[in-house]
Amino acid sequence: MKLQRKNRLRALSLGAVAVSGALALTACGSDDTGTKTGNGASSAAAAGSIKCDGAKGQLLADGSSAQKNAIDAWVKNFSQACGVQINYKGAGSGAGVTSFNQGQIAFAGSDSALKPEEVVASKKVCKGGQGIDLPMVGGPIALGYNVPGVDNLVLDAPTLAKIFDSKIQKWNDAAIKKLNPSAKLPDLKIQAFHRSEDSGTTDNFTKYLIATTPDNWKYEGGKAWQAKGGQAASGSAGVAQGVKQNQGAIGYFELSYAKDMTTVAIATGAKTPVKPSTDSATADIAAAKVVGTGQDLALKLDYNTKAEGAYPLTLVTYEIVCDKGNKPETLPATKAFLTYLASEDGQKVLSQNDYAPIPEEIIAKVRTTVASLS
Numbered sequence: 001m002k003l004q005r006k007n008r009l010r011a012l013s014l015g016a017v018a019v020s021g022a023l024a025l026t027a028c029g030s031d032d033t034g035t036k037t038g039n040g041a042s043s044a045a046a047a048g049s050i051k052c053d054g055a056k057g058q059l060l061a062d063g064s065s066a067q068k069n070a071i072d073a074w075v076k077n078f079s080q081a082c083g084v085q086i087n088y089k090g091a092g093s094g095a096g097v098t099s100f101n102q103g104q105i106a107f108a109g110s111d112s113a114l115k116p117e118e119v120v121a122s123k124k125v126c127k128g129g130q131g132i133d134l135p136m137v138g139g140p141i142a143l144g145y146n147v148p149g150v151d152n153l154v155l156d157a158p159t160l161a162k163i164f165d166s167k168i169q170k171w172n173d174a175a176i177k178k179l180n181p182s183a184k185l186p187d188l189k190i191q192a193f194h195r196s197e198d199s200g201t202t203d204n205f206t207k208y209l210i211a212t213t214p215d216n217w218k219y220e221g222g223k224a225w226q227a228k229g230g231q232a233a234s235g236s237a238g239v240a241q242g243v244k245q246n247q248g249a250i251g252y253f254e255l256s257y258a259k260d261m262t263t264v265a266i267a268t269g270a271k272t273p274v275k276p277s278t279d280s281a282t283a284d285i286a287a288a289k290v291v292g293t294g295q296d297l298a299l300k301l302d303y304n305t306k307a308e309g310a311y312p313l314t315l316v317t318y319e320i321v322c323d324k325g326n327k328p329e330t331l332p333a334t335k336a337f338l339t340y341l342a343s344e345d346g347q348k349v350l351s352q353n354d355y356a357p358i359p360e361e362i363i364a365k366v367r368t369t370v371a372s373l374s
Contacts, residue, residue, distance in 0.1 A: 049345045052082035055333035062089040063096020063109030065235040066201050066254035067137045067317040070355050071109065077349070078340055084333045092235065094198025094223045100320055101125060106330040107338070108320040109137075111200020112223060113298035122322070129324025129374075132296040134366050136341050137317040138285045138356035140276035141205055142257070143264035144243045145250040147171055147188065154179045156267040157212035163250065164192045164209075165217065166229035171248065179267060193242040193251030196232035198223035204301075204315040205252045211303040212312070254315070255281075256354040266313060269306040280311035281356035288316070290362065295323045295369050297362070316358070324374050335373050342366045 061071075068090035075086045088109070089095075096108035101121040113133045114122070122131030143160070145153060150171075155163075159175050162168040168175060172185040195202045202225055209217035219226040233242045236253040243249040244261060255263075255276050265273035274280050284305055292298035298318070305312050319338060326334060340346045347357040358366065 049343070050078060050081040050340050051336060052084075053332060053336045053339070055082045055084050055336040057329065057333060058085035058087065059106045059330055059333050059337065060087050061096075061105050061107050061109065062091050062099045063320070064093045064111045064137075064200055064317045065090040065237065066111050066139065066141075066315060067109050067355075068236070069254075069256040069353055070137050070350055073349050073353050074337075074341055074346060078337055082333075082336065084337070086333075086337065090235065092195070092197045093200030093203070097320065100131065106321075106327070106334045109317055110320055111315045111317050112203040113292065113296075113318060114320060122320075125325070126322030127325035129322050131320050132294075132323045132369070133292055133298040133318040133320060134338065134342075134369060135297055135299055135316045135358050135362055136319045136338075136366065137350060138281055138358050139278070139315060139317075139350075139354070140255050140281040140311045140356070141201060141208075141252050141313045141315055142255045142276040143250060143252055143266075143313070144240060144258045144261040145264060146243050146247055146261065147186065148247060150180075150183050150185060151262055152180075152265065153183065153262070154265045154267055154273045157209060158216045160264075160266075161209045161213045161216035163190055164194065164230065165227045166192070167216075188248045191242075191246050191249040192230040193233055193239045193249055194225045194227070194230050195236075195239060196225075196234050199225075200317070201236060201252065201254065201315060205313065207301075208303045208313050252313075254355075259354075266311065268310075268312050270308045270310075272308065274309060274311045276311050276313070278351050278354060278356045280309055281314045282359065283307065283310040284312060284314045285316060285356060286359045288359075288362070290365070295372070297365055297369065299362070314356070321373060323369075323372075326373060331373070335370060338370045338373075339367070342370055 071088045093110040097110055099105045100108035103125040114131055119130055169190055171188045203223045206221040210221050233239045236257045239251040240253050240257040243251040263276055265275045267273045287302045288299040290297055291300045299316055303312050350357045
């Protein structure tokens, strides 16, 4: 009896192993490239629409924290389809450009186009070529705030400049009251949060202030914060967290970080103040002009727009890569990943994650440029 019971248990155990193995094989089916993909319809869709083109191994990348949520979504889809491991740190645009020009990463993300001196530095890494800017992610820079009882705050460029330069320090200031006559503004100290590290989001925010209210923003701008006072925090996530945790706080960050908080509507001179959204950002980016030369696709944005429904405080994140001289071991994966990002399916991911797709006329040029990378 003991022997029969032992044999029966052994048979059950072997059966369980067989079922487990079958389930594991089902969950790790192969796509047409021979790489393993995850289980489920989403993975099948990714494998069907993403071209791996010999991509393998892993990619290291760094840069803009504004696009981090978009990159995470893209990486999930691409990795499932192609089996490539992509590590994107999101330590800020300044860190990304520095790491790229030191040859430490395959590509960088930056909310500001390369400066002339940065292009020169890139030539040491891009043998026979140089770093170029590929606009890949669009989006509004939202101004999130934490003021109890105030749900529909309107501000304009001069008032924003004074708030972030510590010249307006209370929420019931006369300038804010004038823009919000029906709001119950409290006698509460303003805590204006800015980025602690070099940031392309800071660069774009201050470009907006310089372009729209130069009399109230006397700083030269750039990735480093220059104004007086305020609270510093690391990354878009850090600024958003600071706003959420402190009454009286206001801060700037990409829209996908503004979940669960109220955002400012900006008075632009149009009939209706404009709230940040993917549609209002795309309306502004559509008017951008390509100012880069050669294969560089750097854009000039219109911060002074008064068009109805166009949100003026937008940014475009560039993927920075060598036009020629990319490392042979990472070129296939870099090229395949960027091809996916610029594809119709890749751009659809943006609107699903509170980002603005790049207008078709511009993204078509990006696709052509990515195809020519070498």
